Amino acid sequence: xxxxxxxxxxxxxxxxxxxxxxxxxxxxxxxxxxxxxxxxxxxxxxxxxxxxxxxxxxxxxxxxxxxxxxxxxxxxxxxxxxxxxxxxxxxxxxxxxxxxxxxxxxxxxxxxxxxxxxxxxxxxxxxxxxxxxxxxxxxxxxxxxxxxxxxxxxxxxxxxxxxxxxxxxxxxxxxxxxxxxxxxxxxxxxxxxxxxxxxxxxxxxxxxxxxxxx
Numbered sequence: 001x002x003x004x005x006x007x008x009x010x011x012x013x014x015x016x017x018x019x020x021x022x023x024x025x026x027x028x029x030x031x032x033x034x035x036x037x038x039x040x041x042x043x044x045x046x047x048x049x050x051x052x053x054x055x056x057x058x059x060x061x062x063x064x065x066x067x068x069x070x071x072x073x074x075x076x077x078x079x080x081x082x083x084x085x086x087x088x089x090x091x092x093x094x095x096x097x098x099x100x101x102x103x104x105x106x107x108x109x110x111x112x113x114x115x116x117x118x119x120x121x122x123x124x125x126x127x128x129x130x131x132x133x134x135x136x137x138x139x140x141x142x143x144x145x146x147x148x149x150x151x152x153x154x155x156x157x158x159x160x161x162x163x164x165x166x167x168x169x170x171x172x173x174x175x176x177x178x179x180x181x182x183x184x185x186x187x188x189x190x191x192x193x194x195x196x197x198x199x200x201x202x203x204x205x206x207x208x209x210x211x212x213x214x
Contacts, residue, residue: 039201042190047173051182054153054173055193061168061204065160068168069129070212071204072156081199086113091140097122100136104146112178115146131156133172151175168204170197 040059047054061068071077078085084106092100098121105114119136122129133154142148154172161167170193176185 040194040197042194042197044186044190050173050175052173052175053186053189054171055189057170057193057197059168059197059201060161061166061201062164063166063204063207065127065129065158065166067207067209068158068166068204070209071200071207074212077203081196081203091117097124100139102140111180112147113145114149114176115143116149116152118152127160129156129158147178149174149177151177 039061040057042055042057044053044055086104086106087102088104089102090099091102094100098119101116101118101120103116103118105116107113117135117137117140118133119139120131120133122131133152135150135152137148137150152172152174154174155170157167157169159167159169
Protein backbone atom coordinates (compact mmCIF):
# COMPACT_ATOMS: atom_id res chain seq x y z
CA UNK A 1 0.00 0.00 0.00
CA UNK A 2 1.36 3.43 -0.91
CA UNK A 3 1.03 6.18 1.68
CA UNK A 4 1.07 9.91 1.05
CA UNK A 5 3.43 11.15 3.78
CA UNK A 6 4.00 14.66 2.53
CA UNK A 7 1.10 16.53 4.17
CA UNK A 8 2.03 15.29 7.61
CA UNK A 9 5.70 16.06 7.14
CA UNK A 10 4.89 19.66 6.27
CA UNK A 11 2.66 20.14 9.29
CA UNK A 12 5.32 18.86 11.67
CA UNK A 13 7.93 21.08 10.07
CA UNK A 14 6.04 24.27 10.74
CA UNK A 15 5.72 23.76 14.48
CA UNK A 16 9.48 23.97 14.94
CA UNK A 17 10.40 26.88 12.67
CA UNK A 18 9.68 29.42 15.42
CA UNK A 19 12.86 28.51 17.36
CA UNK A 20 14.82 31.61 18.22
CA UNK A 21 14.93 33.57 15.00
CA UNK A 22 15.29 36.91 16.74
CA UNK A 23 15.26 38.86 20.00
CA UNK A 24 12.72 41.64 19.45
CA UNK A 25 10.52 42.08 22.54
CA UNK A 26 6.72 42.30 22.25
CA UNK A 27 4.01 42.07 24.93
CA UNK A 28 3.45 38.39 25.89
CA UNK A 29 -0.30 38.44 25.17
CA UNK A 30 -0.02 40.45 21.97
CA UNK A 31 -2.74 39.95 19.38
CA UNK A 32 -2.16 41.01 15.79
CA UNK A 33 -4.87 43.27 14.40
CA UNK A 34 -6.54 41.44 11.52
CA UNK A 35 -6.71 44.75 9.64
CA UNK A 36 -2.90 45.06 9.62
CA UNK A 37 -2.62 41.67 7.94
CA UNK A 38 -5.87 41.07 6.01
CA UNK A 39 -7.37 37.67 6.65
CA UNK A 40 -5.14 36.88 9.63
CA UNK A 41 -5.60 36.67 13.36
CA UNK A 42 -2.70 35.65 15.58
CA UNK A 43 -2.50 35.41 19.35
CA UNK A 44 -0.33 34.10 22.13
CA UNK A 45 -2.00 32.26 25.01
CA UNK A 46 -0.89 30.93 28.34
CA UNK A 47 -0.41 27.15 28.09
CA UNK A 48 -0.95 25.14 31.25
CA UNK A 49 1.86 25.91 33.73
CA UNK A 50 4.52 26.59 31.10
CA UNK A 51 6.47 29.84 30.74
CA UNK A 52 6.38 29.26 26.98
CA UNK A 53 3.27 30.49 25.19
CA UNK A 54 0.97 28.74 22.76
CA UNK A 55 0.50 30.47 19.42
CA UNK A 56 -2.77 30.28 17.50
CA UNK A 57 -3.34 31.53 13.98
CA UNK A 58 -6.46 31.64 11.85
CA UNK A 59 -6.80 32.74 8.25
CA UNK A 60 -9.24 32.21 5.40
CA UNK A 61 -9.15 31.38 1.73
CA UNK A 62 -11.63 31.06 -1.12
CA UNK A 63 -9.80 27.97 -2.32
CA UNK A 64 -11.28 24.53 -1.59
CA UNK A 65 -10.43 22.43 1.47
CA UNK A 66 -9.01 19.78 -0.85
CA UNK A 67 -6.72 22.25 -2.57
CA UNK A 68 -5.46 23.63 0.75
CA UNK A 69 -4.54 20.11 1.79
CA UNK A 70 -2.71 19.54 -1.49
CA UNK A 71 -0.66 22.70 -1.01
CA UNK A 72 0.38 21.50 2.44
CA UNK A 73 1.27 18.16 0.81
CA UNK A 74 3.67 19.70 -1.70
CA UNK A 75 7.02 19.05 -0.02
CA UNK A 76 8.96 20.50 -2.95
CA UNK A 77 7.32 23.86 -2.25
CA UNK A 78 7.97 23.85 1.49
CA UNK A 79 11.17 25.88 1.33
CA UNK A 80 9.18 28.77 -0.12
CA UNK A 81 7.51 29.35 3.23
CA UNK A 82 9.70 27.53 5.78
CA UNK A 83 13.32 28.51 6.31
CA UNK A 84 14.89 26.62 9.21
CA UNK A 85 14.04 22.98 8.60
CA UNK A 86 17.32 21.19 7.96
CA UNK A 87 15.86 17.74 7.33
CA UNK A 88 12.68 15.67 7.60
CA UNK A 89 12.60 11.89 7.88
CA UNK A 90 9.73 9.43 8.11
CA UNK A 91 10.82 6.84 10.66
CA UNK A 92 7.76 4.59 10.83
CA UNK A 93 4.46 4.33 8.97
CA UNK A 94 1.84 2.83 11.27
CA UNK A 95 -1.08 3.13 8.84
CA UNK A 96 -2.41 5.58 6.24
CA UNK A 97 -3.22 8.15 8.95
CA UNK A 98 -0.49 7.74 11.55
CA UNK A 99 3.27 8.29 11.22
CA UNK A 100 6.40 8.75 13.30
CA UNK A 101 8.53 11.66 12.07
CA UNK A 102 11.95 13.11 12.81
CA UNK A 103 12.59 16.81 12.19
CA UNK A 104 15.95 18.60 12.51
CA UNK A 105 15.86 22.37 12.98
CA UNK A 106 18.85 24.55 12.12
CA UNK A 107 18.94 26.93 15.09
CA UNK A 108 21.03 30.12 14.87
CA UNK A 109 24.29 30.40 16.79
CA UNK A 110 24.88 30.00 19.73
CA UNK A 111 21.98 27.56 20.07
CA UNK A 112 22.41 23.90 19.27
CA UNK A 113 20.29 22.39 16.49
CA UNK A 114 17.05 20.81 17.67
CA UNK A 115 15.64 17.34 17.04
CA UNK A 116 11.92 16.62 17.22
CA UNK A 117 10.33 13.14 17.19
CA UNK A 118 6.57 13.33 16.73
CA UNK A 119 3.53 11.13 16.32
CA UNK A 120 1.12 12.54 13.75
CA UNK A 121 -2.48 11.57 13.24
CA UNK A 122 -4.70 12.88 10.43
CA UNK A 123 -8.49 12.65 10.40
CA UNK A 124 -10.47 13.28 7.22
CA UNK A 125 -14.10 14.30 7.62
CA UNK A 126 -16.62 15.83 5.23
CA UNK A 127 -16.08 19.42 6.33
CA UNK A 128 -12.85 19.24 8.34
CA UNK A 129 -9.39 17.81 7.84
CA UNK A 130 -7.65 17.64 11.23
CA UNK A 131 -3.97 16.97 11.82
CA UNK A 132 -2.84 16.38 15.41
CA UNK A 133 0.83 16.33 16.35
CA UNK A 134 2.43 15.32 19.64
CA UNK A 135 5.90 14.42 20.88
CA UNK A 136 6.92 10.74 20.84
CA UNK A 137 10.57 11.06 21.79
CA UNK A 138 10.54 7.89 23.86
CA UNK A 139 10.33 5.83 20.66
CA UNK A 140 13.76 6.90 19.36
CA UNK A 141 17.13 7.00 21.21
CA UNK A 142 18.53 10.50 21.72
CA UNK A 143 21.32 11.81 19.52
CA UNK A 144 23.99 13.86 21.36
CA UNK A 145 24.45 15.99 18.25
CA UNK A 146 21.09 17.69 18.88
CA UNK A 147 18.90 18.99 21.66
CA UNK A 148 15.82 16.76 21.81
CA UNK A 149 12.51 18.63 21.98
CA UNK A 150 10.40 16.42 24.17
CA UNK A 151 7.28 18.54 24.72
CA UNK A 152 5.05 19.68 21.88
CA UNK A 153 1.34 19.84 21.12
CA UNK A 154 0.20 21.09 17.75
CA UNK A 155 -2.73 20.91 15.36
CA UNK A 156 -4.07 22.05 12.00
CA UNK A 157 -7.79 22.37 11.18
CA UNK A 158 -8.83 22.92 7.57
CA UNK A 159 -12.56 23.62 7.78
CA UNK A 160 -15.09 24.24 5.04
CA UNK A 161 -17.25 27.18 6.17
CA UNK A 162 -19.30 27.70 3.01
CA UNK A 163 -19.07 26.54 -0.59
CA UNK A 164 -16.61 29.37 -1.23
CA UNK A 165 -14.85 29.89 2.10
CA UNK A 166 -12.37 27.72 4.02
CA UNK A 167 -10.94 28.45 7.47
CA UNK A 168 -7.40 27.36 8.33
CA UNK A 169 -6.62 27.21 12.04
CA UNK A 170 -3.18 26.41 13.41
CA UNK A 171 -2.17 25.96 17.06
CA UNK A 172 1.15 25.00 18.53
CA UNK A 173 2.91 24.89 21.85
CA UNK A 174 6.49 23.79 22.17
CA UNK A 175 9.11 23.79 24.90
CA UNK A 176 12.39 24.68 23.09
CA UNK A 177 14.55 22.94 25.74
CA UNK A 178 18.07 23.95 26.65
CA UNK A 179 18.93 27.37 28.06
CA UNK A 180 16.37 29.33 26.06
CA UNK A 181 14.87 32.34 27.91
CA UNK A 182 11.07 32.23 27.70
CA UNK A 183 10.73 35.98 27.12
CA UNK A 184 12.92 35.79 24.02
CA UNK A 185 11.13 32.73 22.66
CA UNK A 186 7.69 34.23 23.27
CA UNK A 187 8.59 37.60 21.81
CA UNK A 188 9.54 36.14 18.44
CA UNK A 189 6.95 33.38 18.28
CA UNK A 190 4.07 35.46 16.93
CA UNK A 191 6.24 37.32 14.40
CA UNK A 192 7.84 34.19 12.95
CA UNK A 193 4.48 32.41 12.75
CA UNK A 194 2.96 35.36 10.92
CA UNK A 195 5.84 35.48 8.45
CA UNK A 196 5.56 31.77 7.63
CA UNK A 197 1.79 31.78 7.27
CA UNK A 198 1.63 34.89 5.11
CA UNK A 199 3.88 33.08 2.65
CA UNK A 200 1.73 29.96 2.91
CA UNK A 201 -1.49 31.93 2.36
CA UNK A 202 -0.07 33.52 -0.79
CA UNK A 203 0.87 30.10 -2.17
CA UNK A 204 -2.60 28.75 -1.37
CA UNK A 205 -4.38 31.69 -2.98
CA UNK A 206 -2.38 31.27 -6.18
CA UNK A 207 -2.65 27.48 -6.39
CA UNK A 208 -4.87 25.42 -8.70
CA UNK A 209 -5.80 21.78 -8.90
CA UNK A 210 -4.07 21.53 -12.26
CA UNK A 211 -0.72 21.83 -10.46
CA UNK A 212 -1.21 18.50 -8.68
CA UNK A 213 -1.17 14.97 -10.01
CA UNK A 214 -3.14 13.51 -7.08
